[in-house]
Amino acid sequence: MTFTWSDLANYGPGFLNAAGIVFGITICAILVSWATGLAVALGNRSELRAVRGLAAFYVWFIRGTPTLIQIFLIYFGLPQFGLRISPFTAGFIALGLNSGAYVAEIIRSGLSAIPKGQTESALALGFSRRETMQRIILPQVCRIIVPPITNEAITTLKNTSLLSTITVVELTLYAQTIIARTYRPFEFYISAAIVYLVLTTVLSHLATRVEKRYAAMS
Numbered sequence: 001m002t003f004t005w006s007d008l009a010n011y012g013p014g015f016l017n018a019a020g021i022v023f024g025i026t027i028c029a030i031l032v033s034w035a036t037g038l039a040v041a042l043g044n045r046s047e048l049r050a051v052r053g054l055a056a057f058y059v060w061f062i063r064g065t066p067t068l069i070q071i072f073l074i075y076f077g078l079p080q081f082g083l084r085i086s087p088f089t090a091g092f093i094a095l096g097l098n099s100g101a102y103v104a105e106i107i108r109s110g111l112s113a114i115p116k117g118q119t120e121s122a123l124a125l126g127f128s129r130r131e132t133m134q135r136i137i138l139p140q141v142c143r144i145i146v147p148p149i150t151n152e153a154i155t156t157l158k159n160t161s162l163l164s165t166i167t168v169v170e171l172t173l174y175a176q177t178i179i180a181r182t183y184r185p186f187e188f189y190i191s192a193a194i195v196y197l198v199l200t201t202v203l204s205h206l207a208t209r210v211e212k213r214y215a216a217m218s
Helices: 008-044 049-064 067-081 087-112 116-124 129-166 171-182 185-217
Strands: none
Touching (some): 008 049, 008 129, 049 087, 067 129, 129 171
16 A cells, blocks of 8 residues: 555544543553552561561562553453453553552662661651651652653653553554554554654653752752
C-alpha cells in the first residue's frame, strides 16, 4: 500500500484523546507511587522488625517481577476477591505500585545522604521525630531526589503502553486499532511515538523547573 500521511489528520482527535488518557493515568500513578514510596522508605527505617520486613518484601517482589504480570494481578486478580475495578483504575494502581518500589529506593538513598547528626541535633533542640522529618530532613531529600524521581516518572508514563493489554484505549491500543483498519503500521506507530515524546518532554521540562527552584532555595 502506498505510503501516505494524509489520513493522520482524520485520526488526530483520537490521538489527543488517547494522550489525555495517558496523561491522566500517569498523574494518578505518580501520586500513588510517591505516597507508596515514601511510606515504604520510612518503613525501612522503622524500629519495628515486622514493618521493615514488610517494606523489604514489597520492594523485593515488585522489582523481581515483570510490570505486565503486576498489571494482570491487579486487573484479573482483584475480581477474584469480589473487587471489580475499571481498566483505568487498575492501570494507574498497578503502575503506581510498581513505580512505588523504585521511588522507595530513591527516597531511601536520599535519606541516607543526610548526615545523622542533623536528626540528633533537631531532637536535642526539642523537635519530635515527626517534626524533624517534615521540617528538616524531607525538604533536603526532595532537592536530592528530583532528577532520579523524574526519570522514574517518565518510565511510568512510557509503561502506560502496557495497559493496552487490559483494554485501556491509550496511545498504543488506539494506534493498533487504526493499523488494523488501514494496514499502515509505520505511520501510526511513529505518530504514537511522537505523542509520547511530546508528553515526556513536557514532564522533563516541568521537572527541570522544579529542580531549578529547589536549587535557588538552597
